[in-house]
Every structure is written in structure tokens, then in C-alpha cells.
Amino acid sequence: MEVDARTAVSLVFGIASGPDLLRLVAVPVLGWAALRDVRTRRVPNRAWLPLVVVGVVALAWDALLVAGTRRQTLFVIRVLLSLGLVAPLGYVFWRLGGFGGADAKAVMTLAVVFPANPAYYLPASVVTALGGAVPAAYPTQTAALGVFSLTILSNTVLLGLAYPLLLALRNLPRGEITPAMFVGRPVAVDEIPGEYGRLLETPAGFTRRGLDVDALRMYLRWRGVDLAAVRSEPDRYRHPLPTERNDPGDGSIVDDERALTDGGETVVDTVDAPGPATDARDAQESAVRPLDTWGAARFLEEHRAYGTTPAELREGLEVLVESDRETVWLTPGIPFILPMFAGLVVALGYGDLLFALLSALGLA
Known part of the structure; x- marks a missing residue:
């Protein structure tokens, strides 16, 4: 005063x-x-x-x-x-x-x-x-x-x-002349799990309401896999079976990379592994799987992930698993x-x- x-x-x-x-x-x-x-x-x-x-x-x-x-x-x-x-x-x-x-x-x-x-x-x-x-x-x-x-x-x-002006100046020398240059930056897909922010892309193109990377980390922990595994075999992970999953945490980045998997080591999602038993379960779940690609709805029914919708999660995953995709636009947001x-x-x-x-x- x-x-x-x-x-x-x-x-x-x-x-x-x-x-x-x-x-x-x-x-x-x-x-x-x-x-x-x-x-x-x-x-x-x-x-x-x-x-x-x-x-x-x-x-x-x-x-x-x-x-x-x-x-x-x-x-x-x-x-x-x-x-x-x-x-x-x-x-x-x-x-x-x-x-x-x-x-x-x-x-x-x-x-x-x-x-x-x-x-x-x-x-x-x-x-x-x-x-x-x-x-x-x-x-x-x-x-x-x-x-x-x-x-x-x-x-x-x-x-x-x-902040938008600083982002644009940073992106301009790279020749990145897009609407995203004012709100984001290109990031290597493999580095996405170590970033904070929101994707600015969907399979249909630019969006301001893409997948929150915190929600992505929660989803990966829930399934007990890392992004590299999902990218290497997207068809396998696109249709998960309704089994008990892991604690997804809160989506924060941790120094110990093992925290992104279950039990401190890379988890093989054996319920989705190919084989006769899986084929039988596939047949039983065939009527359910098309309704819940990636298990997105099931995950979000069990866990709140910062307002993420099943559609946003599915679209974000589809962008990240594109075989020829090396970078994706990410808005880091401004804390x-x-x-x-x-x-x-x-x-x-x-x-x-x-x-x-x-x-x-x-x-x-």
C-alpha cells in the first residue's frame, strides 16, 4: 500500500x-x-x-x-x-x-x-x-x-x-512457415515421451487441440510399453485385450526411464503376443475391438487424463505410429x-x- x-x-x-x-x-x-x-x-x-x-x-x-x-x-x-x-x-x-x-x-x-x-x-x-x-x-x-x-x-x-513471437523467430530460420510456427516447434517423434506439451497434429492435419503428452505417458505406463515398441508394431498394440493394466501415474516426466514401464523393466504385453491362445481371444474380442481402437475408451473410463478424449488419444497415437514420421509439431505451452x-x-x-x-x- x-x-x-x-x-x-x-x-x-x-x-x-x-x-x-x-x-x-x-x-x-x-x-x-x-x-x-x-x-x-x-x-x-x-x-x-x-x-x-x-x-x-x-x-x-x-x-x-x-x-x-x-x-x-x-x-x-x-x-x-x-x-x-x-x-x-x-x-x-x-x-x-x-x-x-x-x-x-x-x-x-x-x-x-x-x-x-x-x-x-x-x-x-x-x-x-x-x-x-x-x-x-x-x-x-x-x-x-x-x-x-x-x-x-x-x-x-x-x-x-x-511468447508466440519468440517461437516464430525460432522456427523461421528452419523454413517452417505454418500456422504452428507461432504456437509450437518440431520435435523428433522418439523424443516426445520426454517432452511436455500438446501435439499440434492429427491424421487430418493441424489442430490446436491435439493429444496432451502427459496423457500419452499415462497411457503408455497403463499398458506397460514404451512408444518405441508401439511404433515398431502398431497393429499389435492397436487392439488390446481387456486385461488388468498398470498404474498410469500422473503423466510427469521422471529421471528413471524404467518408470515408464511396469516393475522397472520393459514389459512384454503377453496378452497381445501372437499365438494360438491369442488367436482364440482375438476371435472372442473381435466384436468389441473395432469400438475401442487402442483401448482408448477403456483407459479413459478408468483414469482421468487431463481432459483427454478417446478421439484425441486415438488420433495422437495414429500420428505418432506413422512409419515415415520423423518429427511432429508440439506446442510446449507456456508455463x-x-x-x-x-x-x-x-x-x-x-x-x-x-x-x-x-x-x-x-x-x-
Whole structure:
């Protein structure tokens, strides 16, 4: 929150109020979460509860500082907007599929931690030593509304818009002039199980809603095979028998490659192996198999795989097992917590990018 004459006496080390200094805990925590999100696409729930506690404590502390001042009403309005507008936005975008669960929790957490603009001051000695060439207080560019969580969110969106341009610049030297160049990159098929993202291809061509690679890893573990085996004998694995399968896990990448198979070693799917017994079972299942190619429906009935449908799983597998296929377009997606972390750092050091842009255009 901005510091007025009454609360200035409570500045800690002359830098910021106690609540605003406490809020800086969010920077390393969100940075760690962003790093985890990039590396594993998984952020544990334990990352958010301590920050929520910090936010509640800072909020109560701020309430004491502004109680009875002329800024009390404005502070309450900003808190209500942050908790009543920004926090629900995180949930709504998660329900619509625009956010992952960790992304939504991060937005809701920041709405609690940063409901109003904070203020951080450089010591007078530093400003003097620099000849007054730097601002005395940060952030320097604050929006009139003063809801800091909204500033972080708008900064996140603006910084995230640069991602498609960076992908296009990366793909351009390769001569890859396709719609996919703005949202993905070509990846060797054999490397797909070690990647995060979503396929941008189906047998019919380009799509924005291809197979999620997390779901592919879950499916392969469920069947106890790796992608190389499926590619080498697609006809064999296209029609699995209804037998008990393996625990698919959560689709995350693990360092131990044995985790993609059952029991720590490559599993031979003997129920599908050719032979007289299999031929007899084939005859019994012939009426069922055409209805569930790849066993996709059965797998997804037993396990939720990030909203994947049987059609998406089948189409993705058909793309990956094409004998002449060497690469496939994959959108790595952008781990939303990464631009959110950048948006927080920019917000603390500079301020509201959208407000600055609108001000430059004479619209704010």
C-alpha cells in the first residue's frame, strides 16, 4: 500500500512498511514455483498455503495501519476488488481450461498477498549518492485503480504475448512457415515421451487441440510399453485385450526411464503376443475391438487424463505410429507461472505495463 505521513513512521529500515516487506516473501516462492513449473509442469500445493498465511497477516497489519485514516475506505475497496474480482478470475479461467490448477492457485494467492499497491523506498543516502537519478519510491508507474494483483495479472498477460513471437523467430530460420510456427516447434517423434506439451497434429492435419503428452505417458505406463515398441508394431498394440493394466501415474516426466514401464523393466504385453491362445481371444474380442481402437475408451473410463478424449488419444497415437514420421509439431505451452513471476517482478520494480501503455496512447 502507499505510505502516507501517518504510516511513514512505521517504515522498517526506511524501506517499506512492515506488511509490504512481509509481502516480498512472495518473490522467491513464486520464482521457485516458476522454476518447478518449467521443469516438471508440477507445483505442489504446499507452495501456496504459507503465502496465503503471509497475505492474511499482511492484510490484517495493513488494516490496523489505515484504520481511522482517510485512506481506509479506498483500501477496503481495493481489497474487495482483489478478493472479489481477481481471485475468482483464477478459478473461472481454470474451469474454462485456460489455466492449470497451479496457475489458478497462484492467481488466487497473489490476490490475497497483493490486494493494494505496495510502496518501497530507496534510502535517502542511496538517492543522494546516485545524484537523484533514480526514483525514490517503487513501483514508479501505478494504475489509478490501485489493485496490485490486477497489475500483476495484466503484466503477466502482456509479457506472455511475446511468447508466440519468440517461437516464430525460432522456427523461421528452419523454413517452417505454418500456422504452428507461432504456437509450437518440431520435435523428433522418439523424443516426445520426454517432452511436455500438446501435439499440434492429427491424421487430418493441424489442430490446436491435439493429444496432451502427459496423457500419452499415462497411457503408455497403463499398458506397460514404451512408444518405441508401439511404433515398431502398431497393429499389435492397436487392439488390446481387456486385461488388468498398470498404474498410469500422473503423466510427469521422471529421471528413471524404467518408470515408464511396469516393475522397472520393459514389459512384454503377453496378452497381445501372437499365438494360438491369442488367436482364440482375438476371435472372442473381435466384436468389441473395432469400438475401442487402442483401448482408448477403456483407459479413459478408468483414469482421468487431463481432459483427454478417446478421439484425441486415438488420433495422437495414429500420428505418432506413422512409419515415415520423423518429427511432429508440439506446442510446449507456456508455463503460466513463469510470466506471472516476471509480471510480479516488473510490477514491483516498475509498475503497471498496461496503464503505462494506455497513458502513452493518451487513453488513461
